[in-house]
Amino acid sequence: MSKTLSRRTVLRGLGATVALPFLDAMRPSRARAASVMAGAAPIRMAFLFMPNGVREDRWTPEGQGTEFKLSPILSPLEAHKRDITVLTGLGNRASLSGxxxxxxxxxxxxxxPIAKTTGKDLHCGVSVDQVLAKERGHLTRFPSLELGTDPIMSGVDRNVNYTMLYGSHIAWRTPTSPIPAEINPRFVFDRLFREDAAQRKASAEENRSVLDLVLADAKALRAKVGKEDQQRLDEYLESLRHIERRIDADIARVATGENLDPSVKESISQLDKRIADAMAKAPQHPGSQLRLDHTEHCRLMLDLMALAFQTDSTRASTFMFGWAVSGKNFSFLPGVEGGHHQLSHHEGHADKLDAYEKINRWHVEQYSYFIEKLKGIREGEGTLLDNSLVLFGSSIRDGNKHDPRNLPLVLAGHGGGVKGGQHILAAKDTPLCNLYAGMLNRAGVEVPSFGDSAGLLEV
Incomplete structure (x- = not known):
């Protein structure tokens, strides 16, 4: 005999839970209409962090809306002008006091806001990429991918009495749990594409089918519902089994390279060789810091991110070009002598400003490279960029002022229907989190607010 069930009823077994479809036994609650678009490509989100701000008088485009001219620093994006949205006027109020x-x-x-600490009691917040990872991470091999080029810095900066850990992380799984970025491209490649058969078998045996774990609970539930609900329940469980088998097959396909699209397989092979070549030129002494050509290092990491998106290995990723006060030596650029952080404290000197601008433009060139990479990958009737949202920017406006207002930001991609080809001049001190809330909603993760947002920024 059937009985009324709560709509929150789930099947349980050994710590696993599976939500149920709507059954007649759950009436009289009104069923919510499903709005999942069959076959729709997933939305990927990437956040590319540039340290030390920008030369502000050479950053902001002329004009607004669709009628705008890219600034000298943003000029490398000219070929992608229709695919980018330059954002002016957004600020991070939470960082004004630090x-x-x-x-x-x-x-x-x-x-x-972060808790001011020299190492104990780290506290920040949950980052926007991790909100997406929490909602979509179960659909991919990795919930998120954190990449960088600089090792984690520890210790205390006695100039401001903050732990340097705060400067080495932008991804936070919880307010007290920052996620470190992997800086070795070989480690990232092997993690994504070199899982061997023995590892997969051991993993499969250890992580048996969730549906098998809850089968006993499902059988008990069948006895409590009517015949039509029993049929719906059986169909639902079989559908889940079908999806689970597809996911398992996809994991094996990506990990081994078997049955991959030839272009994807070739891309993986080429990237593997480039990583090997780059690593062969790096110092091999035990304990030595990884020192790769900086341009190649960044592009390898960006290519890994693109392949991770293309193979749907993850849908959320971050990349740090450098840590917060990166002193990366950019003397490899013509006309630049010295480190990034040093030159960002230009004090208005023309020679430092010119070098600072060249470093900014170099970062934009790498961003343009990544956009070009995503545009070159076909997906459905469009490209991978059409199904992505890629934010590039810095957490301060000018390195000499440390001002977190009117941040330098560019959003690339058309994921969720973003138009692109525009310069949005937002009201002064519009919360940066308005953008993040809008991006999450574009990706299908409906949030009423995020951080200190005061609405959704429509882009």
């Missing part, structure tokens, strides 16, 4: 870079880097993606 000194230096650390209080502005850690919370770039959280929009929450």
């Amino acid at each position: 000194d230096g870079h650390y209080a502005k880097t850690a919370n770039w993606l959280t929009g929450t």
Whole structure:
């Protein structure tokens, strides 16, 4: 005999839970209409962090809306002008009270104040990429992918009395759990594409089918519902089994390279060789810091991110070109002598400003490279860029001022229907988190608010 069930009823077994479809036994609650678009490509989100701000008088485009001219620093994006949205006027109010870079880097993606600490009691917030990872991560091999080029910095910066850990992380799984970025491209490649058969078998045996774990609970439930509900329940469980088998097959397909699209397989092979070549030129002494050509290092990591998106290995990723006060030596650029952080404190000197601008433009060139990569990957009737949202920017406006207002930001891609080809001049001090809330909603993760948002920024 059937009985009324709560709509929150789930099947349980050994810690696993599976939500149920709507059954007659759950009436009289009104069923919510499903609005899943069959066959729709998933939305990917990437956040590319550039340390040390920008030369502000050479950053902002002329004009607004669709009638705008790219600035000298943004000029490398000319070929992608229809695919980008330049954002002016957004600020991170949560970082106004903190000194230096650390209080502005850690919370770039959280929009929450950080706890001032020299190492204990880290506290920031949950970053926007991790909100997406929590909602969509179960659909991919990896919930998120965190990449960088600089090792994690520890210790205390006595100039401002903040732990340097705050400057080494932009992704936060919880307010007290930052996620470190992997800086070795070989480790990332092997993690994504070199899982061997023995590892897969061991993993499969350890993580048996969730549906098998809850089968006993499902059988008990069948006895409590009517015949039509029993049929719906059986059909639902079989559908889940079908999806689970497809996911397992896809994991094996990506990990081994078997039955991959030839272009994907070739891309993986080429990237593997480039990584090998780059690593062969790096110092091999035990304990030595990884020192790759900086341009190639960044492009390898961006290519890994693109392949991770293309193979649907993850849908959320972050990349740090450098840590908060990166002193990366950019003397490899013509006309530049010295480190990034040093030159960002230009004090208005013309020679430093010129070098600072060249470093900014170099970062934009790498962003343009990534956009070009995504545009070159076909997906459905469009490209991977059409199904992505890629934010590039810094957590301060000008490195000499450490000002977190009117941040330098560019959004690329058309995921969720973003038009692109525009310069949005937002009202002064519009919360940065308005953008993040809007991006999440574009990706199908409906949130009423995020961080200190005061609405959704429509892009």
